[in-house]
Amino acid sequence: MSLGLTATATRAYIDLTDETHRPPTPTLQFPVAPVQLLPIPHDEPPVKRRRVDNTLTRRRGLKECLQEQVLPHVSQVVRSLPEGVYYVNNLAVQAVTALARTAKFRTRLDETNGYLTRQDEAVIAVRARDEIARLTKLPEYRIPVESPPIQSLIRTTNPLGPGSEVAPKQIPKPPRASQPTTNQEPHDLGDFDRLPYRLRTKRTEPKSNNPYFHLNNRPYQTAASRDAIAKGALHPLQPPHHVPSQPTVYHVDFTSDEIAQIAECVSEYESEAVPATVEALAERCHIYDIPKTVQGKLKGRTTEDIRNFCSDLLAGQATPLSDGRMLSMSRDVNNQRAEAARASRVTSLLLAREMESNIGFGRTRQLVNFQNEFTKAREDDLQVVAEFTNCAGDITTGSWVSSDNLICGTTAHSDTHNQQYNKPGNLLLCSTTEGTLRSFPNHRIPRPRVEKGENSTEAMRRSQDPWLYSSVVSSDYDEDFDLAFTSSFDKTVKVWKVNPTGRSMEALATWQHTSIVNFVIAAKDGSGRVATAADSPSEAVRVYTVNPNDVAESSFQSLSCTRTDADGSDKWAYFPATLQWGRAPGTQNLLLIGYSPRSTSGEDLDIPEDKRNSGEITLWDAAEGRRLPVMTASTANVFEVAWHPKVACFIVATTLCTFTIDHNVRTQIHIFRRDRERQDGAYSQFQALDCFASDINELTFRPNSVRHAYITAACTDGNVYVWDTAQGDKPIHILKHGYPLDEFYEDREREDTGVKFTAWGSSADRFYTGSSDGKVKVWNVRNRRKPLVRDLLEAPGPISFGTFSPDRRKLAVGDATGRIFIFSVDERDVPESHFIALPGSSQRVRRSKPLIPHPEPPPPDADRDAMVEDDDTMDADEDDSESDIAVYSRNTYLESQQLTLNRNPVIGAVQGPKYAATGLFRREAHLNSDPALPLLADFERNQLVSTAASHGGRRRSVRRLRAPGSPDERLLNAHYENEKQDLAVMDMPVWTLTQLREAGAVLNPEEDWGYEYEETPRSPSPPRRYE
Known part of the structure; x- marks a missing residue:
């Protein structure tokens, strides 16, 4: 700044005395600007003057605002203080300074150009009172109280005689603190010389950050x-405000x-x-x-x-x-902060891109990939737009057949001890546009006969559905043929044609298998190949080639495990544990299969101890119909496999294959690549990653560069292990979930399902996991210190399934309570049918919707012998007698004298002499819930015996009363007057009702006022008068 634009300012002062004298306002002495002393050249045009708009209000400075609108309120408070107790001038100066330094005052000063409003002055008056009250409590603003001189005795060395006296010594009075004078001429700032700058020395040690x-x-x-x-x-709880x-x-x-x-x-x-x-x-x-x-x-x-x-x-x-x-x-406020940050992130990015194009370094103060940042911001807007309930069981599988339609499968109770809980809703079709979830009955079998347990009785058979709905555990979709596939425990794979509207789907074919089918995977190369895997010791894997003209008669090839360790044993065998088609170009015709040993009875002790960690990795070339060699770790127990999306590379999670490992390593993930030195298309291992979990549910493969990638393993211990292949064999992250919602007793890794859902978002900055703690979490694995982004969902049950739509706009998540949650990045995707209006309000809220049940299918046409679980048959006469429920009831209850028939046909069957043998009692109706004790009074009076005893043996007729005549004018007037005395609560003004409710008045006429009633028989009708 030039010297011509500067001036010497005077020191500001505050005068709080009541004297009328005011110091003269000093005249500002401006030095002559050097610019004015320069000669003006005549060969140049005159300098343009700046245009000034005189209509604008002049901005008032801070000093004027303080003197006119702040100081009067401070002075008023100071005058009310007792005299001679406080340094009033110091109090006033400090109070004005404190008020002027507040952010609120500075903001209002700028907004009003120095002219505060009356509301602002009212706020300043209150703050001035509070500030003065605070300062008066500090000792530096109090005048010290003068105390009388203290006399001290001077001890002398000479002994005191009878007449000697001690001379008191006067202690000098401490000097009185000088009081600043305010009525002095203010000094010019120019009189003070600038002192040399000196660093402030710290008198205390720096505080520790620990x-x-x-x-x-x-x-x-x-x-x-x-x-x-x-x-x-x-379950999630709302924390209190404190x-x-x-x-x-x-x-x-x-x-x-x-x-x-x-x-x-x-x-x-x-x-x-x-x-x-x-x-x-x-x-x-x-x-x-x-x-x-x-x-x-x-x-x-x-x-x-x-x-x-x-x-x-x-x-x-x-x-x-x-x-x-x-x-x-502490309270979890990260989600609220993250939502606010995401809301402001988009506008900041738009401004930075508009100002500086795609440079990404300037206003952002960091290197920013705008495309990636906008993608993350869009994906972070995921929110629940639909929720469906009442499915048959755990949501285990799902496949998007389009960006709006989803086909799902659930588990179902089909064991002999829990068949009574089996219900429809195992196969579902969801339409996100219409907001519907429809069930289909195609995966079912005739209910088998159970010979033992509570489901073996004829009454249970007759009362239950003749169909048993099977678990649907796998599904996939072939975009080229527009066909969907589902596999189930009914030993079938069904081929579906889904209506584009999502309202229906048609079963085109059924592929029968020899055992339950655990997997169905469609190849993505357009060849129509579909791989299935069943629980069969031999020829468990089939590779179908879809025939568009006759889907039901599509041809297939069968594959078996080449290991012969379990040959000759009927207790265990090698079963397919997983299979995946290749994803990268040139590998989509390759089928990767992993085998693991499993007992046919479910007992691991049936497997030899030296074979429990054995298995096989099979790589099948479906185009040429031959096996490709897999070198190293091909004989270990396989948990899961996954293919690289861009490169001829795959990963396999297995048990340990070597003894030279680090401590606590329990499983490994092997990375295989195409061996360029071999001509037979073999794959060899080039890296092994160490994992600390004993069982692995899912694997994911996400490339982060040309040569390296992120690899994740979701495990049953509730953790997800993340590796960067460029950073060694140890995980860079262990993403932890909380405790499971379902209880476990000993070993969590063996009893809990753990993390069942893992998926990458649109970029490597977003990774989604869902676990048995009922939460879906969002992570950023590139953040090494704080990878957790937010909790996307807290479900009432363990998370069991999740998948993104093809366009990454929607996310479907299923839990173990039979709920399906649909997320979307666009809040407008909420179906209108899911909104309901609150009673008495115009506000609408979203509610969950149950599934739409399918029509009840007709009973099976086969005879009862087809429903027998084993080959044993019963005698024909006995079978015919048991098929009749009337005959069964007579033989079971009447002939055994558990029930007897009353002579009155209206009453029917009642308790017999041997009714106690049934054990069918309402224990809550008896004293102390003991059937041997008497009934409670409320139940005793409803017994037929008690009713007959109260009426007596003689039949009594009811006296007929004469019908009353019409009331006369006097009675009508009295009736109208009585009605006027009634309290009409609903006719009161609204403000009156509001005040009464706030005062706690009871306006409900049904209120019983808290009185306790004796347990006496309640008469169902008014008492009658007998003759």
Whole structure:
């Protein structure tokens, strides 16, 4: 800035005295601008003057605003203070300064150009009163009270005689603090010389960033309590408002210094010093009362904390000193912050791209890929637009047949001990545009006869559906042929043609198999090949080639496991555990199959111990009809396989194949590539990744560069392990889910389903996982410190299925309670049929919709012998007699005298002499729920015996009363007057009703006012008068 535009300003002052004298306003002395002394050249045009709009209001400065609109309110508060107690001038100056520094005042000053409104002044008056009240409590603003001089006695060395006196010594009076004078001429800023700059020295040590050193209390919880806190509630709860948003520490492990202090306290009772180790203290917990011995000697630790620590020592659950942790909890506000950040992210990106094109470094202050950022922002708008309920069981599979239609399958109860819970809804077709979920009855079998258990009785057979609906466990869609495929436990694979509207689908063919079919996968090369895998020891895998003219008669090839270890055994065999078609160009004709040993009875003990970790990897070339060699790790137990989407490469999750591994490694993921040196198309392993879980559910393959990729493994321990092949064999992330919603007893990895859903978003910055804790989480694996983005869903049951639509606009998620959630990036995808209007309000809310049931299919045409589970048949006469429910009931209940027929046909069958043998009692109707005790009064009075006893043996006739005549004028007038006295609550004004409800008035005429009623028989009708 040039010297011609500067001026010397005077020091601002505040005068709070009542004197009328005001200091003269100093005249500002502006130095002559050097620009004016320069000669003006005559050969140039005159300088243009700046155009000024005189109609605009002049902006008032901060000083004028403070003097006219802030200082009067501060002065009014200061005048009310007692005289001679406070430094009023200092109080006023500090109060004005504090008010002027607030952000709210600065904002309003800019918005009003220095002219505050009356509402602003009212707020300033209140803040001025509060600020003065705060400052008056500080000692630096109080005038010290003058105390009388203190006389001190001077001790002399000479002994005191009878007449000697002690001369008091006057202590000088402390100097009075000088009071600043405000009525002085303000100094010019130019009179002060600039002092040399000097760094401020810190008088205290810098505070540590470790929160441990800022804790006043260090609580300690037992291992069981910590597990219970970490497990949390079974269902999401709304936290109360008093829960702090900042982390609250609830557990701090003992440090080595604290262990040493405890050992020092215990050493006082022994001849030698106790070692400062956890093991030494655990040995002495049985001998000494350590909590009482150490009471009050550990800072921040209570007696209860030490007692909990000793309890963990005795149980062997104390945390090692090297693994000490500090646990805290807080309200989850990350989702709210993330939503606000996402909302503002799009506008920021649009502005940055508009200002600086696609450079991506400027206003963003970082390298930004705009295409990727906009894709993430769009995907982060995923929200639930539809919810469907009442499916048959766990949602296990689903395939999008278009961007709007989805075909799903569920589990069903089909075992002999739970067939009574079997119900329709195992095969579903969802239309997201219409908001419907329709069920289809095609995957069913005749209900088999059960010979043992509660389902073996004829009454259960007659009361249940003659059809048993089977679990639908796999599905796929072939876009080239526009065909959908579903496999089920009914030993079939069905081929479907889905209506584009999503309202119906037609079964074109049924492919029968020798056992239940676990997998059906369609190739994506347009060849029409479909691979199926059944639970069969031989020829379990079939490769169908769809015949468009006759789908039911499509030809197939059968494949078997080449291992012969289980030949001759009927207890176990090698079954297909997984199979996948290739995805990259040149590999879409290759079928990768993984085999694992499994017992036919479900008992792992039937498998030889040396064969439990064995298996086979088979690579089948369907185009040439031959096997391709797979080198290394091809004989291990296979969990899951996955193909690379761009390169001839696949991964296989297996048990350990070598003994030279690190500690805690329990499984491995092997990466195979095409061996260029071999001419037979063999694949060889070039890298193995270590995994710490014992069982793997799903694998994903996401390339992140030309040569490397992200690999994920979803496991039954509730974790997802993430590797970057460019960063070695160890996982870069262990994405953890919470405790499962369903209880487990011993080993979670064996009893829990774990993570069942993993999927990549539109980019490598978004990764989705769903686990048995009922949550779907969104991660960013590129963020090494905080990969969690947000929780997308909290379902009432474990997550069992999830898949994205082909255009990545929708996401379908299923849980173990039979619910399907549909997510979309566009909130306009919510079907209109899912909205309902709240009673008495115009607000509409979205509600879940149950599935649309299918029409009940006709009963099977086969005779009853076709429904027998085994080959044993019964006698024809006995079968005919049992087929009649009337004959069965007579033989079971009447001939056994459990029931007897009353002579009155209206009454029918009643309890017989041997009714107790049935055990059919309403225990809640008896005293103490014991059938041997008497009935309760409410049930006793409804018995036929009690009713007859109350009426007596003689028949009584009801007296007929004369019908009343029409009322006269007097009665009508009285009736109208009585009606006027009634309280018409609904006729009151609205404001009156509102005030009465706020006052707690009871307006419901049905209110019983809290009176208790005796348990006496209730008369169903008014008492009658008998003659």
